[in-house]
Amino acid sequence: MNTSVIAVDEYEPAADTDASTVPEPANKVSQTMEPPARKKSSGKLRGFAEKSMRAILLPGATFIIVGFIWTLIHMKISPQIPSLSDTWQAAISVLSDPFYKHGPNDLGIGWQILYSLGRVMAGFSLAAVVGIPVGFMMGMSANIQRAWQPLIQILRPVSPLAWLPIGLLLFKAANPSAIFVIFITSIWPMIINTAAGVKAIPQDYMNVAAVLRLGRLEITRKILLPATLPHVITGMRLSLNIAWMVIVAAEMLTGGVGIGFWLWDEWNNLNIPHIIVAIVLIGIVGIVLESGMSLLQSRFDYSRK
């Protein structure tokens, strides 16, 4: 090829207006001219310092305001709401030995959370095993979609806890019933997102498959699955978020080991500091689950990379 063709690629502006193309000319300038380069890097440093200040100071201010209101409630309105320092002491004592075992009914808070997570994972995995294939079928066949859609529409808005009696009746035990509730919780977002993902596959990909004469199995493996994966992960992410909320409520009803029942038990003991510690811990576990799923999601988000 001649030089005119090679020169092209420098001219071609990126189709997607992503930020990565912007700094390029700036870097070229900095290679030749020293002062602007130094100015730029110090500006960058200042920008970083400013950003991290904002990332710490602003949320910090919120926590301080909430702490102030909390203290106000404790002092003026309801002295049963524990003070900040009492709660802090409780948190330290609870978290200093999270995995103690004093008999089957007295386990550390770490165990409580792990038991709850175990139920969530069991129900969530079962829902994935059932929901993702069902979603695929609904996405691929208009008839299956038509057959299932009304049932799903009726059941989806129902609080998953409404299914707990059915679970207790079916399984005659608390633990499988809680898992059953998580299964019901998780399955709808998975079905709906998977089906939407299959339906959102651009006709272009299927045209490519047709020109290449890909077989049914090859289309599934090489086009359908990878094209739908981001949607499936979105469904899983939504499911997991709701499942973690629902397990706390489900365990309050079923009892046994688990953070939900532990929280309820502390209410029965009128140990309010422990309840607040549990609330914060549940939130932190939720964040961890959520960021794990976002990490997975960004790994398979082809459009942004």
Next chain:
Amino acid sequence: MDHYLKLENLGMTFKTQKGNFCALKQVNLSISKGEFISIIGHSGCGKSTVLNIVSGLLKTSEGYVLLENREVNAPGPDRAVVFQNHSLLPWLTVYENVRLAVDKVFGSGKSRSERDEWTRHNLELVNMLHSLDKRPGEISGGMKQRVGIARALSMEPKVLLMDEPFGALDALTRAHLQDSVMEIQATLGNTVLMITHDVDEAVLLSDRIVMMTNGPAATIGEVLDVDLPRPRERLALANDPHYHRLRGAVLEFLYRKQTKKEAA
């Protein structure tokens, strides 16, 4: 003239809620091996429908398509398509997008290392060897279209079908890609059927320009022979009176004989 690719009485009727809509009728065209044919017409005239029928992505309602005297009515790699919006698979790298086609077409004919080499060779033709491991989302629109062309070429098609391949690109990128396509066609001697709505592009690249009348019931209005010598040089042609006569003939057809009733 040999009839390498022949379109016989093609007609297309779509069933709509308001009844049947006749998009195309009586399209007859004969293309020789190694010819570069452009189909030009106003938007909505059914030029893409013609291409989709030749590619087999659309089933014709009337008539048939013959390739080397054999009827074709299903898609296949012997009529590789360069899609307008590149249609690369976003989860595969540049290399993997082309390799998918190579593996499918030459899976039994070539060894693993031959297929690797053939994939690289075709990406080299379009000057994309530098971005083998990038995903489509990481490269520019022009580069994506280059990969799309490499993928189509890698199937060693009997006919290369291009559906407004440069329509979505800016003018500068488009010009460079047109030059690339001219060079590749000069080297490989592909038979090409290209849909375009760009008069300059049609005159620059084609051996013949097929001009279509407006729909409904669109058909071929005129066929213009572009007898400019090759290789063609964009800058030299800018001052060539014959080039301007040819260009004028296409414009005359599009804007006097086939004026769009309402602005599209």
